[in-house]
Amino acid sequence: MQLSFKNLTIPQLKDAFSTLGEPSFRWKQVLKWVYQKRVDRFDQMSNVSKKTRQVLAGHFRLFKLDVSNLLISRKNDAAKFGFRLRDNAIIESVLLYDKNRRTACISSQLGCGLGCTFCETGKMGFFRNLSQEEILGQLIGINDYLESRGDKLLSNIVFMGMGEALSNYANFRAAVEIIMDENGFCFGGRKITVSTAGVVPSIKRLMKENLNLGLAISLNSWNNKSRSRIMPVNRKYPIETLIKIAQEYFQTTGRRVTFEYVVIEGHNDGNDAVEGILRLLNGVTCKINLIPANPCSAYGDISSSERKISDMAQKLSAGGINATIRKSRGRDICGACGQLSSTESICVYKNAKV
Ligand code: SF4
Numbered sequence: 001m002q003l004s005f006k007n008l009t010i011p012q013l014k015d016a017f018s019t020l021g022e023p024s025f026r027w028k029q030v031l032k033w034v035y036q037k038r039v040d041r042f043d044q045m046s047n048v049s050k051k052t053r054q055v056l057a058g059h060f061r062l063f064k065l066d067v068s069n070l071l072i073s074r075k076n077d078a079a080k081f082g083f084r085l086r087d088n089a090i091i092e093s094v095l096l097y098d099k100n101r102r103t104a105c106i107s108s109q110l111g112c113g114l115g116c117t118f119c120e121t122g123k124m125g126f127f128r129n130l131s132q133e134e135i136l137g138q139l140i141g142i143n144d145y146l147e148s149r150g151d152k153l154l155s156n157i158v159f160m161g162m163g164e165a166l167s168n169y170a171n172f173r174a175a176v177e178i179i180m181d182e183n184g185f186c187f188g189g190r191k192i193t194v195s196t197a198g199v200v201p202s203i204k205r206l207m208k209e210n211l212n213l214g215l216a217i218s219l220n221s222w223n224n225k226s227r228s229r230i231m232p233v234n235r236k237y238p239i240e241t242l243i244k245i246a247q248e249y250f251q252t253t254g255r256r257v258t259f260e261y262v263v264i265e266g267h268n269d270g271n272d273a274v275e276g277i278l279r280l281l282n283g284v285t286c287k288i289n290l291i292p293a294n295p296c297s298a299y300g301d302i303s304s305s306e307r308k309i310s311d312m313a314q315k316l317s318a319g320g321i322n323a324t325i326r327k328s329r330g331r332d333i334c335g336a337c338g339q340l341s342s343t344e345s346i347c348v349y350k351n352a353k354v
Contacts, residue, residue, distance in 0.1 A: 005034060005060040006133035009174045010181060020055060030056065031183040038140050038147075040064045065137035067145070068344075071333040078330030082342070083141055085110075085134055089127070089345035093138040093161055094335040095145070095154075098327075102146060103156040106138045108172055109163025110345055114197050116218070117230045118262055120296050120334075120341035121162040127349045129168040135175040139185060157187060160195040160216070162340045166202035176211065189213045195260065198237045203245050207252045215249055216289070217242055219259040221268050222276030230267070243284055250285045258287045260326075262338065263312065265293070269304040274312055278319040288316060291326040294336040 008016060010027075017027040026048070033045045042048070042057040068090055069082040079095040094105040112119070113126030138161075143153045157179060159165040165172045172194070178184040179192060189212030196203065197218050206213065219242065221227035227234040246257040259281070263269050277288065290313055292303040303309075309325055316323035330336045 002061040028183040035184045073330045080333045080335035089348045090342040092340040107161035108165035112163045114233045119338040132171045132174045158193045166196045166199040197233045198242045200237045216258040222280045262291045263304045265304045274315045287322040
């Protein structure tokens with residue numbers, strides 16, 4: 001049976017190529033063709049002998065995700081891709097433009113089981129983890145698109161799309177290995193950020209791996225009562241645990257954690273919030289990123305006013321916390337934070353279950 005090339009980890013690739021009797025440089029050569037030149041057939045690999053290409057084609061299959069739909073934001077600062085998977089489900093990924101930066105916001109699960117109330121993906125429920133091939137396929141698809149437009153390729157990657165990457169640790173980790181390999185996408189850890197609702201055991205694992213990745217923890221409140229209301233995962237990993245792990249992450253990796261804070265009108269904004277956050281983050285080496293909440297089907301438009309959010313940022317900064325405001329991109333194409341979803345995937349899986 002043919003193996004999916006893009007589902008193989010680097011140790012598995014080394015083993016597979018050695019079993020085929022190939023010299024040790026060959027897997028690197030092929031990796032470059034697949035992830036840097038993004039070919040989808042072995043016969044396109046012109047510096048590999050015809051005989052070897054035939055052997056490889058007999059053992060491995062190369063699969064590219066189809067772009068099933070593409071939406072471009074009015075301001076041209078975001079593009080949302082719907083990628084069709086082999087089971088016909090669709091995942092969404094977003095390309096964000098910022099001056100010289102091209103950032104891919106990619107998905108790691110089909111749906112999400114953590115059920116944050118302000119998030120469309122959470123409302124889908126959880127269907128399955130994405131494979132390594134499906135995670136990497138999003139990057140290949142976006143780079144293909146950028147290249148076709150004569151644009152520069154991706155410079156940054158954020159695991160902030162559909163799903164909780166740290167709940168799909170093995171595939172996330174294997175994908176990151178290819179993303180960082182010099183023959184793969186060749187990204188440094190500083191160019192990659194993983195966002196989590198606070199899955200503490202996986203943060204501990206990540207911390208020990210010495211990958212130098214950026215870590216963003218979705219905080220969204222300064223007290224457990226209100227956080228549990230909007231993020232059920234808080235009942236398992238409450239705020240104190242997150243603060244502790246953020247400090248450990250900084251001490252172990254030297255990288256400050258970013259706390260993300262989706263500002264929801266009347267729920268977690270205003271002076272009480274500012275005072276609560278200042279008390280909570282006092283002495284913690286971190287940043288806080290205020291994110292205007294984006295419209296979602298459950299609540300409609302739930303964002304606090306720009307004035308209120310900028311007032312919060314100023315007061316937090318004055319109180320000694322490094323506070324920034326996230327510029328919302330792709331809201332008009334439902335590609336901003338908390339807006340990714342796929343009715344097609346729900347249909348595929350609901351029908352499959354009947
Ligand atoms: S915000 Fe993240 S963790 Fe929460 S439901 Fe949405 S995708 Fe899942």
